[in-house]
Amino acid sequence: MGRYIARRLIYLLVVLFVVSAITFGLMHAVPGGPFDREKALPPEIIENLNRRYHLDEPLLMQYGRYLYDVFIPRISATPPKGSVDDDFLITVKLGNVWFKWMNFGPTYSSRSRTVNDIFRQQLPVSAQLGIMALLVAIIIGMPLGILAALKQNTIFDYLGMSVAIFGVSVPVIILGPIMIWIFGVTLKWFPPTGWGAKPPFVLGIFPRELGPEFFRYAIMPSVALGLGSSAIIARLTRASLLQTMREDYIRTARAKGLRESLVIVRHALKNSLIPVVTILGPLFAALVTGTFVTEVTFGIPGMGRYFVTSITNRDYPVIMGTILLYALILVIANLVVDIVYAYLDPRIRYD
Amino acid sequence: MAQPVTLDARAHDKDALLTTKRESLWQDALRRLVRNRAAVVGGVIILMLYLMAIFADKIAPYPYEKQTLVDQNKVPAWMLKVFPTMQPYAKISDKYLLGADYVGRDLFSRIVYGTRVSLTVALIGPLISLIIGVTYGSISGYFGGRLDNIMMRIVDVLYAFPGLLFIILLMAFFRSTFARPEPGTFTYAVSQLDARLGGMLFIFIGIGLTAWETMARLTRGQVLSMREKEFIEAARTIGATDLRIMFRHILPNIVGPLVVAETLAIPGYITTEAFLSFIGLGVNPPTPSWGSMISEGAQVIRTYPNQTIFPALALAITMFAFNFLGDGLRDALDPRLRGTQ
Numbered sequence: 001m002g003r004y005i006a007r008r009l010i011y012l013l014v015v016l017f018v019v020s021a022i023t024f025g026l027m028h029a030v031p032g033g034p035f036d037r038e039k040a041l042p043p044e045i046i047e048n049l050n051r052r053y054h055l056d057e058p059l060l061m062q063y064g065r066y067l068y069d070v071f072i073p074r075i076s077a078t079p080p081k082g083s084v085d086d087d088f089l090i091t092v093k094l095g096n097v098w099f100k101w102m103n104f105g106p107t108y109s110s111r112s113r114t115v116n117d118i119f120r121q122q123l124p125v126s127a128q129l130g131i132m133a134l135l136v137a138i139i140i141g142m143p144l145g146i147l148a149a150l151k152q153n154t155i156f157d158y159l160g161m162s163v164a165i166f167g168v169s170v171p172v173i174i175l176g177p178i179m180i181w182i183f184g185v186t187l188k189w190f191p192p193t194g195w196g197a198k199p200p201f202v203l204g205i206f207p208r209e210l211g212p213e214f215f216r217y218a219i220m221p222s223v224a225l226g227l228g229s230s231a232i233i234a235r236l237t238r239a240s241l242l243q244t245m246r247e248d249y250i251r252t253a254r255a256k257g258l259r260e261s262l263v264i265v266r267h268a269l270k271n272s273l274i275p276v277v278t279i280l281g282p283l284f285a286a287l288v289t290g291t292f293v294t295e296v297t298f299g300i301p302g303m304g305r306y307f308v309t310s311i312t313n314r315d316y317p318v319i320m321g322t323i324l325l326y327a328l329i330l331v332i333a334n335l336v337v338d339i340v341y342a343y344l345d346p347r348i349r350y351d
Numbered sequence: 352m353a354q355p356v357t358l359d360a361r362a363h364d365k366d367a368l369l370t371t372k373r374e375s376l377w378q379d380a381l382r383r384l385v386r387n388r389a390a391v392v393g394g395v396i397i398l399m400l401y402l403m404a405i406f407a408d409k410i411a412p413y414p415y416e417k418q419t420l421v422d423q424n425k426v427p428a429w430m431l432k433v434f435p436t437m438q439p440y441a442k443i444s445d446k447y448l449l450g451a452d453y454v455g456r457d458l459f460s461r462i463v464y465g466t467r468v469s470l471t472v473a474l475i476g477p478l479i480s481l482i483i484g485v486t487y488g489s490i491s492g493y494f495g496g497r498l499d500n501i502m503m504r505i506v507d508v509l510y511a512f513p514g515l516l517f518i519i520l521l522m523a524f525f526r527s528t529f530a531r532p533e534p535g536t537f538t539y540a541v542s543q544l545d546a547r548l549g550g551m552l553f554i555f556i557g558i559g560l561t562a563w564e565t566m567a568r569l570t571r572g573q574v575l576s577m578r579e580k581e582f583i584e585a586a587r588t589i590g591a592t593d594l595r596i597m598f599r600h601i602l603p604n605i606v607g608p609l610v611v612a613e614t615l616a617i618p619g620y621i622t623t624e625a626f627l628s629f630i631g632l633g634v635n636p637p638t639p640s641w642g643s644m645i646s647e648g649a650q651v652i653r654t655y656p657n658q659t660i661f662p663a664l665a666l667a668i669t670m671f672a673f674n675f676l677g678d679g680l681r682d683a684l685d686p687r688l689r690g691t692q
Contacts (some may be wrong), residue, residue: 013509022512023520030524032680169670171622173629173642177649177659185653186436193652202589293626297649307516308630311523319520326513 007116010332019327024063034314059103073101087114095216107316115321118306122200126302128197128207130219136226137233145237151241160234167231175224176297183220190220193299221298227281237276244272252344274344278337285333289326382652383683388678396672402465411460416637424655434656436669443646448676458658461639466669468551468640469621469669476620477613479559484566489597492574506564512650518557522632558620564674569612573605614677618670625666643667
């Protein structure tokens with residue numbers, strides 16, 4: 001197992017390297033630079049700006065510099081200066097030296113902010129939205145799937161599967177505006193746009209207070225985002241439970257006179273939820289990295305808006321940082337799933 | 352006395368069995384598909400949408416780009432019953448079936464023309480991803496070994512790309528690379544073609560480049576499981592070439608799961624296009640796409656909800672139709688799979 005994880009971690013590094021190379025290449029192949037304006041800046045100023053951000057160097061050198069800043073940890077005796085160039089995502093004091101890691105560089109859109117600042121302030125919002133949507137997906141999807149499987153071919157089954165079809169057929173881009181109009185504008189149950197939690201966040205991700213204010217803002221976008229995934233969970237739960245109910249050990253449990261409710265809870269559900277649990281990882285990754293539409297529709301200050309504007313503005317460090325970070329989330333989610341899978345199902349062994 | 356009768360009856364039954372028309376897998380599947388009401392309804396709706404896309408210029412009462420500034424945001428009288436909040440400020444004009452947008456373009460006509468974009472994506476998306484994905488996956492699965500290993504690692508890496516981010520980056524790349532090319536160059540030809548398609552060419556390329564990986568994995572798995580079957584070995588012993596085995600023996604046997612997977616992927620392509628147009632990286636204005644109409648309408652959702660709701664409904668109906676058809680196809684081609692995935 002340890003060797004397997006080690007191999008996967010090496011693979012993770014390779015993936016991040018390739019992803020960064022492709023993104024870097026593609027990004028710099030796009031014509032135009034970060035300092036193109038409607039009214040052209042004087043050439044001397046552009047020259048100075050390019051020198052300031054090392055954009056005058058050969059591309060390969062820029063790429064090397066970027067990788068060095070992001071991947072190679074630094075150890076220094078002095079605390080971080082708090083300047084734009086000395087901003088590391090992970091800064092830990094070890095004894096009397098400082099361990100600093102992951103400097104995603106400056107953003108061209110502001111002289112005082114860094115990509116790390118954007119991550120600290122906007123990424124938690126996207127993550128909160130993703131977590132809430134995942135909760136919605138589980139709360140709606142699992143009971144629906146279980147009910148549909150236990151009452152197969154009854155009205156519950158058809159109802160459950162209709163909800164599932166509804167979920168996959170109505171993505172956020174449709175559901176968002178309609179929900180805003182019904183619940184936000186007409187009924188005025190929820191604020192139509194915005195987000196209830198503001199930085200700084202507890203532990204860098206959780207809102208300071210999880211009160212009604214947070215949920216008032218969070219419910220609509222989370223339902224809009226999570227409904228599609230609840231359909232996936234419902235279908236998977238149903239299929240898996242149906243299959244488990246046909247297993248021999250279920251018949252054995254019934255034969256020895258166990259109550260039906262115990263048969264279902266203790267024997268069937270426990271085993272049938274393995275594939276459902278394993279899909280939660282990639283689903284979470286997909287939800288966190290897929291909050292863009294939801295953020296744009298509901299005016300939520302998450303990563304989505306920054307990414308889209310960073311592309312049109314050629315804000316290279318923001319583009320690189322976002323794609324790298326999201327790729328990291330995706331790869332780690334898959335790794336965790338594989339490990340959890342082996343843990344839950346002892347028949348699976350990685351060499 | 353009784354004995355010979357039963358024997359006779361048995362013989363008769365056997366005859367009946369022998370004369371029953373043998374059904375191929377596809378006929379059998381078609382029969383099951385037609386019995387599935389939801390799938391039939393989905394299919395009929397899709398057919399109607401395609402007719403609408405083809406005859407858009409005949410159905411739409413106005414050209415999609417025709418602006419009548421005096422008719423800005425006008426709504427027909429019946430709309431006030433559906434959206435009573437509009438009562439105090441709405442200007443009435445029954446010239447427009449579903450109202451006019453913020454520059455006075457007929458919403459209904461734009462929705463009708465919008466079918467062209469979504470329905471073309473629904474056609475081209477699967478085509479590109481099938482061509483690339485199936486070729487890639489079958490080469491990888493059929494030849495196996497080191498080649499397979501390398502090819503699948505490449506797919507793994509591409510899988511790690513956050514899909515939506517990658518496609519946004521690609522679209523930005525295409526849009527600005529082909530923005531102002533010199534006449535006579537290849538870039539110029541491509542951008543001219545894109546312009547004539549209302550900006551759809553790059554959407555196809557973008558979707559195609561990100562959608563084939565799933566298909567490649569699926570094909571590879573299917574080819575792997577087929578490769579070891581006895582009939583393939585039999586074909587090989589009589590000297591069939593690799594190409595012949597691939598096209599004659601393997602592909603026809605795995606086409607079912609591939610078609611099902613691709614049909615179920617269509618709503619995803621439609622959403623991707625709608626999303627790209629929603630954030631302004633999709634079709635070029637004034638080409639109407641439901642995604643861009645939803646995004647324009649969302650600006651005025653508090654005052655004129657009809658400008659968002661109707662394109663959103665059109666999109667939803669299309670998505671439902673494709674999902675129903677895809678589900679029906681899956682049930683028909685492999686009844687054991689009902690309700691999975």
